[in-house]
Amino acid sequence: DQQVKQNSPSLSVQEGRISILNCDYTNSMFDYFLWYKKYPAEGPTFLISISSIKDKNEDGRFTVFLNKSAKHLSLHIVPSQPGDSAVYFCAASNYGQNFVFGPGTRLSVLP
Amino acid sequence: DAGVTQSPTHLIKTRGQHVTLRCSPISGHKSVSWYQQVLGQGPQFIFQYYEKEERGRGNFPDRFSARQFPNYSSELNVNALLLGDSALYLCASSLGPQSSYNEQFFGPGTRLTVL
Numbered sequence: 384d385q386q387v388k389q390n391s392p393s394l395s396v397q398e399g400r401i402s403i404l405n406c407d408y409t410n411s412m413f414d415y416f417l418w419y420k421k422y423p424a425e426g427p428t429f430l431i432s433i434s435s436i437k438d439k440n441e442d443g444r445f446t447v448f449l450n451k452s453a454k455h456l457s458l459h460i461v462p463s464q465p466g467d468s469a470v471y472f473c474a475a476s477n478y479g480q481n482f483v484f485g486p487g488t489r490l491s492v493l494p
Numbered sequence: 495d496a497g498v499t500q501s502p503t504h505l506i507k508t509r510g511q512h513v514t515l516r517c518s519p520i521s522g523h524k525s526v527s528w529y530q531q532v533l534g535q536g537p538q539f540i541f542q543y544y545e546k547e548e549r550g551r552g553n554f555p556d557r558f559s560a561r562q563f564p565n566y567s568s569e570l571n572v573n574a575l576l577l578g579d580s581a582l583y584l585c586a587s588s589l590g591p592q593s594s595y596n597e598q599f600f601g602p603g604t605r606l607t608v609l
Contacts, residue, residue, distance in 0.1 A: 426586070429597050481550050483539070487536050
C-alpha cells in the first residue's frame with residue numbers, strides 16, 4: 384500500500400516555462416514533507432521541505448505548496464532550466480522519523 | 495569536504511550468498527540511514543543509526559542487519575540473498591537523528607545484482 388504517490392511517471396516542459404510536479408499521500412499523521420532531485424549515478428539531493436503547519440515554502444525558483452485537507456503537495460519550478468532535468472522524489476515523515484518516498488517523476492526540460 | 499561515500503559501487507552476488515555494504519558519513523555527522531531503491535520505485539527506508547544505536551527500522555526481514563562504528567561509519571549486511579534483493583542501496587547521513595528534522599545527505603549508492 385503506497386503511502387506516498389506520484390502519479391505522473393514523467394513530465395516534459397519547455398525551458399523557461401513552469402514545471403509542476405504533484406504528490407499525494409494517504410497517512411494523515413505525516414507532518415513533514417520534502418522534495419529530492421536525483422541525477423543518474425548520484426544519490427538524491429535535498430531540494431526543499433515544508434512542515435504541516437505551513438501551506439507554502441519558497442526557495443529561489445522552487446516553491447512547494449501543501450494542501451493538508453486534500454493530502455496533496457506540489458513542487459513548482461519557475462522558470463524551468465535544462466539542468467533541472469532529473470527524477471524528482473516526494474517524501475513524507477511522521478515527526479521526522481522513517482521517511483517514506485514516492486516512486487518519483489522524471490522531469491525533462493526541453494531547450 | 496567529502497560527501498557521503500559508499501563502497502563498493504557495484505556488486506554481483508548469487509542467491510544464498512551474503513553481502514556487506516559500507517558507508518562513510520560526512521565528517522561530523524552522527525546519523526546514518528540505509529535505503530533500498532528498486533528500479534522504478536522510490537527509496538525505501540531500511541535502518542537508521544544514531545550514535546551507534548539503532549533508532550529506526552523499516553519493514554525488512556531479519557536477513558537485513560546493520561551496525562554503526564565508533565567513527566560513525568556503517569555497514570549494511572544482507573544474508574541469504576534473494577533475487578528480489580537486487581537494488582540500489584543508498585546511505586544517507588545527517589547531523590542528528592531523523593526525529594530532529596535534520597537534512598539527510600545521500601551517497602551515490604551501491605548497485606547490488608543478485609543472480
